[in-house]
Amino acid sequence: MADPDSGGGAAGRRCAWADGGSALMAAYHDTEWGRPHHDDRYLFELLLLEGAQAGLSWSTVLNKRENYRAALDGFDVRAVAGYGPSKLAELMADPGIVRNRLKVRSTAANARAFLAVGEEFGSFDAYLWGWVGGRPVVNRPAPGEPPTASSSLSDRISKDLKKRGFTFVGTTIVYAYLQAVGVVDDHETTCPAKPGR
DSSP states (O other), X not given: OOOTTTTOSTTOOOOTTTTTSOXXXXXXXXXXXXXXXXXXXXXXXXXXXXXXHTTSOXXXXXXXXXXXXXXXXXXXXXXHHTOOHHHHHHHHTOTTSOOOHHHHHHHHHHHHHHHHHHHHHSSHHXXXXXXXXXXXXXXXXXXXXXXXXXXXXXXXXXXXXXHTTOOSOOHHHHHHHHHHTXXXXXXXXXXXXXXXX
């Protein structure tokens, strides 16, 4: 259980989904989630992890993050793009990651699509942040407000990514990804981890 004061104070408590959970979840919320990220390696890492989350809890995937890092060459997109049948079979046998055949296959396919987007736009970062003119969409959810699962922005990006050959990029996954990398800031109004606080 997280320290009750770790997200507290005069400014309030951390977002409800991360408050009272594991120390790992709290640290992820406090230092990564909802903060603008522009490094392509990080953007690739979170894209794969959000895709792995489909149908599972984020805590399940977050607890496997270091296993993914080891299994996927430190999220080196060029290495992952080159994975063939033998490496994918090795991944399917790795108990440290989510061993869903479609999700495992998607790692290499998404890496190749990620590289193609980077070649077209100069970087995946330029492509992704181009959707919002380089500035985060800042929402102001009240504490305890039901979380947003998708938006017109995630609908449009999801559709475009699918056309570009990405998989596991439905609008709900894309919305979670946008939140994760800070394109969308959904920190609750009273959250002390809200960027700019």
